[in-house]
Amino acid sequence: MKTIGIIGAMNIEIELIKNKIIIEDERKYAGFIFYIGKYKGLNIILTSCGIGKVNAASCTQILIDRFNVTEIINTGIGGSLNKKVGLCDIVISENVTYHDVRQTQMKTYFPFKEFFTANKQLVEIAVKAYENMSPKEYNYHIGRIVTGETFVCEDELKEKIISRYNPYCVEMEGAAIGHVAEINEVPFIIIRSISDNADDNATLNYDEFEIIAANNSAMIILNMLDLISISEFR
Incomplete structure (x- = not known):
């Protein structure tokens, strides 16, 4: 049976999911709290990793080593780096890749990759999960997400990242999670x-649209979990 690890950086990013699953136990490792539960027959390990790449990587490795998760889903918020991608999309x-690590370094040293590729089946499930939502008050996009140890809130930095990576959005944990997941297969x-x-207006927008x-x-x-549970128990 699948055991799905779900990671958010902040408590607000996992609160809705936490309220929907049946929590059977809690465990604490390295300062992270892991909620062990069930959702429609699926085994769920839900956690909040905190902000930043090191926290995210550490938490991801614990999910793999301690809980033997079969897949990892990272949920959260980010900043748009593409004109097509609007607020709340x-x-x-x-x-995923890092915008604050030189690409030559990533290619030259382990794990010898410029980016980490999301699982195609999970991407298909995410798209179907969006399509099943009603009403649809925002759009979805499939593309590159970049990660770095800074909250991007300056036009100049934003344009530099766009010119180098052509990403859809920026955040502070995703590439670290993808990195650890991929090297653990x-x-x-x-x-x-x-x-x-x-x-330059990111802080104002963030305060308004964060939740x-x-x-x-x-x-x-949650819609992805619905679809996975149907497939798992069909």
């Missing part, structure tokens, strides 16, 4: 809903 990862997907435009975006992403995850 959903971005589904095609692949665990399928993963990163889902983000847009809280801001990663520009809405977090819940938008969580709803996609």
Whole structure:
């Protein structure tokens, strides 16, 4: 049976999911709290990893080593780096990479990859999960998500990242989660809903749309779990 690891960076990003699953136990490792539960027959390990790449990577490895998760879903919010991607839209990862690590370094040293590719089946499930939602008050996009150790809120930095990586959105954990998942051969997907435009007005947008975006992403995850549970027990 599948055991699905679900990671959010902040508590607000997992709160809606936490309220929907049946929590059977809690465990704490390395400061992270892991909620062990069930959702429509699926085994779920839900956790909040905190902000940043090191926290995200550490938490992901614990999910793999301690709980033997069969796939990893990362939910949360991000900043738009594409004119097509509006506030509260959903971005589904095609692949993820770091915007604050030189690409030559990633290619030259382990794991010898410029980016980490999301599982195609999970991407298909995410798209179907969106299509099953009603009403649809925002759009979805499939593309590259970039990660770095900074909250991008300056036009100049935003344009530099766009010119180098052509991404759809930016955040602070996804590539670390994808990195750890891929080297452990665990399928993963990163889902983000847009809280801001990663520009000079990002802080104002973030304060207004943070909770809405977090819940938008969580709803996609719950719809994905519905679809996975149907497939698992068919």
